Amino acid sequence: MEKQITIIIGANSAIAKALAQEVIIDQQLIVISRNVDFYEQDIFASARLISLKNYDESEIVSAVNTIKHSSNGVISRVFICHGILHSENCQPEKRLEDFSVQAFNEVITANTITPMLWLKNLVPLLTSKSECKVTVFSARVGSISDNELGGWYSYRTSKAAMNMLLKSAAVELSRRAKNIKLISFHPGTTDTPLSKPFQANVPAGKLFTCDFVAKQLLRIVKNTELDGQASFVDWQGNLIPW
Numbered sequence: 001m002e003k004q005i006t007i008i009i010g011a012n013s014a015i016a017k018a019l020a021q022e023v024i025i026d027q028q029l030i031v032i033s034r035n036v037d038f039y040e041q042d043i044f045a046s047a048r049l050i051s052l053k054n055y056d057e058s059e060i061v062s063a064v065n066t067i068k069h070s071s072n073g074v075i076s077r078v079f080i081c082h083g084i085l086h087s088e089n090c091q092p093e094k095r096l097e098d099f100s101v102q103a104f105n106e107v108i109t110a111n112t113i114t115p116m117l118w119l120k121n122l123v124p125l126l127t128s129k130s131e132c133k134v135t136v137f138s139a140r141v142g143s144i145s146d147n148e149l150g151g152w153y154s155y156r157t158s159k160a161a162m163n164m165l166l167k168s169a170a171v172e173l174s175r176r177a178k179n180i181k182l183i184s185f186h187p188g189t190t191d192t193p194l195s196k197p198f199q200a201n202v203p204a205g206k207l208f209t210c211d212f213v214a215k216q217l218l219r220i221v222k223n224t225e226l227d228g229q230a231s232f233v234d235w236q237g238n239l240i241p242w
């Protein structure tokens with residue numbers, strides 16, 4: 001049997017790091033990030049580290065070419081972990097007046113355009129006779145039908161748009177790459193830099209560790225069948241309405 005390869009993109013995410021620590025136990029691992037310092041430790045000695053300056057498409061194309069020319073095996077899992085909720089320049093909006101073009105562009109570029117560019121450029125490498133499951137990190141707040149609270153305009157929209165891109169891509173892939181399954185994943189509120197400023201009101205027991213989420217996600221990916229559709233699932237493996 002050919003060697004199975006897992007690719008983790010946006011690998012400096014706290015959840016991605018926990019995922020990588022599980023994957024490295026029994027699979028070939030490729031990690032891609034702007035900062036791969038975490039992976040310069042012994043347990044990742046067998047991992048392939050790909051460092052990028054930024055996520056412009058030219059950098060993405062060059063990373064994909066590196067994988068194409070140097071990997072020996074079949075890519076069976078891809079995790080695309082990008083996501084920002086706040087940054088030096090923006091905070092999630094509480095009211096309409098907080099909406100800004102600059103913040104919206106920053107959030108949608110990181111959360112939607114960047115994952116889509118990975119998908120676009122990776123698909124030729126993933127198309128084969130072997131199963132490949134591609135997980136893109138989403139969020140329940142990206143569900144249009146579940147939106148009861150409002151606010152967080154840019155983040156919600158970026159995740160809803162990502163979901164729509166995945167739905168459309170799944171229709172196309174069901175014709176031209178039936179071996180690829182797309183999963184839009186909501187990790188639940190997890191203790192990472194992204195959620196840090198918003199953890200105060202999280203009920204006891206509802207703030208997950210990255211370790212827990214990583215284990216849940218790997219189990220969900222393993223149990224998800226190829227069905228020519230995109231699935232929007234939470235950390236329990238339950239479907240979320242789009």
Ligand SMILES: NC(=O)c1ccc[n+]([C@@H]2O[C@H](COP(=O)([O-])OP(=O)(O)OC[C@H]3O[C@@H](n4cnc5c(N)ncnc54)[C@H](OP(=O)(O)O)[C@@H]3O)[C@@H](O)[C@H]2O)c1
Binds near residue numbers: 035137139190
């Ligand atoms: N934590 C939660 O409670 C929670 C809840 C729901 C959904 N999520 C989703 O889970 C995913 C992982 O988040 P996390 O909590 O692990 O966050 P995190 O530790 O803050 O990781 C941030 C991630 O976003 C990437 N990133 C940061 N700025 C970027 C930019 N300007 N352009 C492109 N990528 C950028 C980072 O890539 P580098 O590796 O290059 O730094 C890294 O992959 C995200 O999609 C997030 O929306 C998290």
